[in-house]
Amino acid sequence: MEKFTRFSGVGAPLRRSDVDTDQIIPAVFLKRVTKTGFEDALFYSWRQDPDFVLNRPAYSGASVLVAGADFGTGSSREHAVWALRDFGFRAVLSPRFGDIFRGNSGKQGLLAGQISEEDAVRLWDELEAHPGTEITIDLVERVATIGALSVPFSIDDYTRWRLIEGLDDIGLTLRDEERITEFESRRENWRPKTLPVK
């Protein structure tokens, strides 16, 4: 997982609350065999509308989403996180997240930062007044900044630590890699190997 300490990218204002994961990615897209390639499925219904925020050229390269309360509620589908990441998002800021979505985000390196309702409105106002403006997300300080506007966000210490260290579950295990290698060095010769028999 990519390390996340400080990141700047175009912010997209999604002035909606209760964005459930069915909206983020409809069930029809769950049959695929990959974890990637879901970018076209992101917000599939809404993107049929040419005026939808992500269809506007100024926000086309957005990588920070600022959404209303209760983002990512409903179905547990990890595909919702995959779709956001595939589209290019590295962070989502919202006053409240669905629990499962927040957990899934942490596993996939997508920062889900909680902000106040008032700060969400301030960020929306700023991003809409100046389309294409960049937001800087500082995970070490837990602050999001647009020019002179700085708002704090919260994220639990464990997820923050894992994001800063760039550790997913596998990454965590690989911190013990020396022990794995040491274990392997003691592995008896009789134990199975799948390589073709010569």
Place this chain on the structure above:
Amino acid sequence: MGKTLAEKVWDDHLVAKGEDGAPDLLYIDLHLVHEVTSPQAFDGLRMAGRPVRRPDLTIATEDHNTPTLAIDRPIADLTSRTQIETLRRNAKEFGVRLHSLGDIEQGIVHVVGPQLGLTMPGITVVCGDSHTSTHGAFGAMAFGIGTSEVEHVLATQTLPLTPFKTMAITVEGELRPGVSAKDIILAVIAKIGTGGGQGYVLEYRGSAIRSLSMEGRMTICNMSIEAGARAGMVAPDAITYDYLHGRPHAPQGEDWDAAVAYWDTLATDDDAVFDAEVFLDADELEPFVTWGTNPGQGVSLSESVPNPAEITDPNSRAAAERALEYMDIAAGTPMKDIAVDAVFMGSCTNSRIEDLRAFTSIIAGQKKADGVRVMVVPGSARVRIEAEAEGLDKIVTDFGGEWRFAGCSMCLGMNPDQLAPGERCASTSNRNFEGRQGKGGRTHLVSPLVAAATAIRGTLSSPWDLVNADADTFVDPNAIDEAAAQQDAAEQNGTLRNARQGANV
């Protein structure tokens, strides 16, 4: 205090002991892969730029989606074809050995591992498939895992796991002819329920288990998951070693001696204590069959469909009522009065050579009942070849049955082999869930011997019901022909080498 078999294998694979409630980190000796649960796992590796840590401990086959007819033609179902093609691409990219459809080592993943001699005592085995418990028959710790865990094992060859509790299932006595391993496990599940094994590793013990062949032990361990247990085990013994010795990937020479010396230490210590114990009397056991829609809803074949009104637990009663409605059978119906439309002989539970021998020993020289479709699907390409060398395919086709290519087939509704809505099937597979064998299909789980007798009579039957049947007309599935087994192993080595030259590895 001594240790159980499961505890010994666990402790010998500890890379790191979990502290403060954190899980243990366990090393995985053998990772089996198939097309359904692996695509997102490989994709995860690709996204993170990680290699497969130990391709030399990983092996893949195609089984769930594969057709059992016309295997040389493109797979018609697009989703299935995509999954197969994805596995081929992933195996190539990550350097994982794959046995594709048409390859001599292709087959159901849980048949292929033991057949190659990769499954052995005292190892850890995982696969993205709940029937991985099969491999516990060798005294291995073997269990199914989810796709994110598949990715974890591919990347690290380890898994973070919380230790299981241990349960002893002791089966004492001698099975009567016509009663086999499948009847033991169906009776065990009926006794402890589909959730009875949750959180446990089951260890099957006792004289009835000790006298079973490896095939029989695999049948039993295979269905541990139907009792809710992630793993089931049998301590290794001379029968295990005889089965394994000489197989392509079995240890050889000094390695073999070192392995056996270690394997001999694995059996549960006399003073070890299990967290739970269950006993079953093999002498009294009759051929067993399920009447409902979970594997715990079973009775002896001589009994009748139970009456839900007599079940005291309200949840079980409601489940029984729903099951009888789905199965379209009335309470009180003698099981033997139930007519079937189909007989399926196959699946990772019962598709090994010994299963096919048992089945064909009953049907030889007979004709199937009118209107009953009989499908026989060997568990692997090699089992098919071996069976054909013995003329078993001819027995099946003369009987009026269909002889197919290897795969999971009608065990699950994922490939073309499915029941039509409302069709009723006596099946040697492992799950009688609603729609498992096809939407609206009705499944009765049975042993190969019961499947054969049912195919002859058209109604659920045991070999005991066959006219002129006596103890000599069918093979005792518990008996092992050692000379034949050794010859099999020797031939297998030779054929494998020959096949390898042209194999699509």
